[in-house]
Amino acid sequence: GAVVSQHPSRVICKSGTSVKIECRSLDFQATTMFWYRQFPKQSLMLMATSNEGSKATYEQGVEKDKFLINHASLTLSTLTVTSAHPEDSSFYICSAEKRTGGANVLTFGAGSRLTVL
Amino acid sequence: DAKTTQPPSMDCAEGRAANLPCNHSTISGNEYVYWYRQIHSQGPQYIIHGLKNNETNEMASLIITEDRKSSTLILPHATLRDTAVYYCIVRDNTDKLIFGTGTRLQVFP
Numbered sequence: 001g002a003v004v005s006q007h008p009s010r011v012i013c014k015s016g017t018s019v020k021i022e023c024r025s026l027d028f029q030a031t032t033m034f035w036y037r038q039f040p041k042q043s044l045m046l047m048a049t050s051n052e053g054s055k056a057t058y059e060q061g062v063e064k065d066k067f068l069i070n071h072a073s074l075t076l077s078t079l080t081v082t083s084a085h086p087e088d089s090s091f092y093i094c095s096a097e098k099r100t101g102g103a104n105v106l107t108f109g110a111g112s113r114l115t116v117l
Numbered sequence: 118d119a120k121t122t123q124p125p126s127m128d129c130a131e132g133r134a135a136n137l138p139c140n141h142s143t144i145s146g147n148e149y150v151y152w153y154r155q156i157h158s159q160g161p162q163y164i165i166h167g168l169k170n171n172e173t174n175e176m177a178s179l180i181i182t183e184d185r186k187s188s189t190l191i192l193p194h195a196t197l198r199d200t201a202v203y204y205c206i207v208r209d210n211t212d213k214l215i216f217g218t219g220t221r222l223q224v225f226p
Contacts, residue, residue, distance in 0.1 A: 006160070034214065043204075044161065044216040093160045095214070103149045103168070104210045108160035 002028050002098045006109025013084055014117055021079045021112045023094030029074035030096035034106065035067075038091040050077040084116040120144065121205045126221040129199075135192040137220050139205030142186040147209045150181060152190045154201040155219075161204065164190065195224045 003026040013019050023033060031052050036044040048069050049057040056069035066088075068080040077096075081088055091113050095106040122140045129135040141150065149168050153161040165172055165179045167188070172179045178191040192199055204219040 004160075036216075043218050044155075046213055046215060049213060091158070095160075100166075103151075103166050105151070105163055105166060106214050107163060108153075111158070111160045113158075 002096070002100075002105070002107040004094065004096050004107045004109045006094055006112055008112055009110060010113045010115075012115045012117065015085055016083055018080055018082045019084055019114060021081075021092055021094070021114075023077045023079070023096070023109055025075045025096040025098075025107075028096070028098050030077075030098065031074065032097045032104075033071060033077040034095045034097070035069060035077075035079050036093045036095070038093060038111075044093060047079075081114065084114070086116045089114055089116045120148075120207045120215070121217055123203070123205055123217065123220045125218065126223070128223050128225060129192075129195045131197060131224055131226050132194055135190075135195040135199065135222060135224070137190040137192075137203050137205075137222065138187065139189070140187045141205070141207045144185050144207050145209070148207045148212075149209070150179065150185075150188050151206045151208065151214070152177070152179065152203065153206065153216075154199075154203045154222075156198075156201045161216075164203075195222075197224050197226065200224045 005024045033050040035047045047062045050071040052071045058064045071077040093111040095108040097104045151166040152164040155161045167179045181188045202219040
């Protein structure tokens with residue numbers, strides 16, 4: 001199987017501080033990982049594509065200086081929310097891509113719920 | 118934008134088959150159909166994927182029409198734990214995985 005671990009599952013921080021979320025592929029290597037954000041009662045919104053060894057590709061409207069993504073190894077990508085504000089409170093979910101039977105299947109982490117006070 | 122359309126909600130009695138439809142009329146030849154589900158406050162869970170042929174695994178069956186413009190996910194014996202939002206997504210191996218609004222399946226006793 002393919003397992004993706006995401007940490008922390010919940011985090012509460014004060015406004016103005018930075019928070020780092022880790023995403024690890026435990027039993028496979030992932031050249032590409034994706035970061036999503038989900039607000040209550042809404043679908044997942046893609047924030048950025050994280051590529052090992054290169055800069056992340058951000059979706060339109062996502063501030064790259066606010067949401068720093070690092071993908072330094074084939075099993076780890078991190079998302080840092082810098083100078084967090086209450087409007088950044090959300091459910092952040094990562095996923096890692098694995099080749100499966102000709103298709104690239106994404107396995108998702110359990111998500112990280114960020115609350116900014 | 119999502120390339121699929123799904124009914125917003127469906128109900129199913131426990132123990133019965135749940136058939137979830139998905140329209141993807143603009144699908145191209147190299148795009149796969151993927152199904153995921155999301156149980157409240159959890160990350161999406163992969164269910165199944167297919168290209169042309171029908172597929173079956175331990176979780177579900179995927180029936181793809183011959184013209185590939187629609188598909189149906191079948192949960193053969195729904196349980197209460199199958200209550201979730203089900204997402205049908207089409208993408209090729211270079212595309213991003215874009216989620217639509219999905220179908221909220223409610224399994225009732």
